[in-house]
Amino acid sequence: MTSLKPPLSYQYEPLETVIDFVRWGGTLFQKAELSYGQGTDNAFDDARVLVFFALKLPWELPDSYLTARLTQSEKVMVTDLFRQRIETRQPTAYITGEAWFAGMRFAVSSDTLVPRSPIAELIAQRYEPWVDADEVTHILDLCTGSGCIGIASLQACPNAQVDLVDISPAALAVADQNIARYGLESVAQTIESDLFSALAGKRYDLIVSNPPYVDEIEMSALPAEFQQEPALGLAAGKDGLDLVRRILAEAAQHLTDGGTLIVEVGVSQYYLEQAYPELPFYWFEFEQGGEGIFAIQKSELDVYQALLNARKG
Numbered sequence: 001m002t003s004l005k006p007p008l009s010y011q012y013e014p015l016e017t018v019i020d021f022v023r024w025g026g027t028l029f030q031k032a033e034l035s036y037g038q039g040t041d042n043a044f045d046d047a048r049v050l051v052f053f054a055l056k057l058p059w060e061l062p063d064s065y066l067t068a069r070l071t072q073s074e075k076v077m078v079t080d081l082f083r084q085r086i087e088t089r090q091p092t093a094y095i096t097g098e099a100w101f102a103g104m105r106f107a108v109s110s111d112t113l114v115p116r117s118p119i120a121e122l123i124a125q126r127y128e129p130w131v132d133a134d135e136v137t138h139i140l141d142l143c144t145g146s147g148c149i150g151i152a153s154l155q156a157c158p159n160a161q162v163d164l165v166d167i168s169p170a171a172l173a174v175a176d177q178n179i180a181r182y183g184l185e186s187v188a189q190t191i192e193s194d195l196f197s198a199l200a201g202k203r204y205d206l207i208v209s210n211p212p213y214v215d216e217i218e219m220s221a222l223p224a225e226f227q228q229e230p231a232l233g234l235a236a237g238k239d240g241l242d243l244v245r246r247i248l249a250e251a252a253q254h255l256t257d258g259g260t261l262i263v264e265v266g267v268s269q270y271y272l273e274q275a276y277p278e279l280p281f282y283w284f285e286f287e288q289g290g291e292g293i294f295a296i297q298k299s300e301l302d303v304y305q306a307l308l309n310a311r312k313g
Helices: 018-032 045-055 065-068 074-087 090-095 118-126 147-157 167-182 216-220 241-256 266-275 298-312
Strands: 098-101 104-107 138-142 161-166 190-193 203-207 253-264 293-297
Touching: 018 045, 018 065, 018 074, 045 074, 045 090, 074 090, 090 098, 098 147, 104 118, 104 147, 104 167, 118 147, 118 253, 138 147, 147 161, 147 167, 147 190, 147 203, 161 167, 203 241, 241 253, 241 266, 241 298, 253 298, 293 298
Parallel strands: 138 161, 138 203, 161 190, 203 253
Antiparallel strands: 098 104, 253 293
16 A cells, blocks of 8 residues: 655744755755756755745855844745745746846746756857857847847857847747846847748857757656646657757758857757768767757758758759
C-alpha cells in the first residue's frame, strides 16, 4: 500500500528572522517536491526570492540583515507566498511578476517564458568573436517573449537598435513594459510577426532567437511549473524543430553581409544535427551551465541554400 504524505504545516511560530524563513521555506518546498530551473535551481534560493520579494529586500544583502526579525504582518505575508507557491505550483517568477536575466530585472507574466537562457553568458561576452559589438547597429530578437534577450543585448552592443519580435500580442505587451522600464523607446521596438513574415526588407547584423524547441515527448513530461508557461513558447512538434527549420530557411534573407544567426535549440540539438548534416553549426560551451545553442554565419547559410537549389534543379 502507498502511504499518504502528511499535509504540510504552515505554522511559523517560533520563527523570527529572515534566515529562519528562508530555511523554513526551502524545507517546505523540498517536502512538497517542487520543481526548479525557472530562475533558481534549488528550494532554498526559490524561498529566498519570495522572502526578499515580500520584505522588499535587495538581493545583495549584508549578512547582518539576515538576522533581522519579521513583524507579524510580514510573517503572514511570507507564509501566504509559500502556500501559493506550493499549492498552485506557479513558478516563483510569476508570483513576483519579475525575473533577473543578464544582470537586469525584467517584468514577466504567464504570457511569457521565465527568462533563463544561457544566451545571457554570450551577452556578457559581447557575442565575441561572432560580431564586433561596437559595429553592430541592428539586432533582431526573434521569439522575444518578455524581450529580455534583445534588451540585454543592448548592453553588449551600445550602438545598436533592436527589434523584439513575437507572434503573441500578450507577450509583446510585457516586452513593451520592459522597454519602458529601461527608457529604451528610442532604440527598441516590438513587432508582432510570425517569425519573419512582417519583416520584409529588414536586415540585421545579429539575429538571436530562443524559439519554441520542446519536442512532443519532452512536452508531455514537463513538471507542473513548466506546464504553466505558455505552450506557444515551448512546443515545437515531434522533434522540436518546427520553428527552427523555418528560421534556417529564411534567416539569410534578413542578415547583413557578415551577419550572424544565434539560436537556442536545447535538447533538440541531436535532431538538428541529424536533419542538417551539411550545415557547419558552431555549438557553444558554457561555464555557467547550458547547452544546445549554435551560431552560424550568413555566408554559410547562403552556401547551404545554393546547394539546396542545385539539388532541386
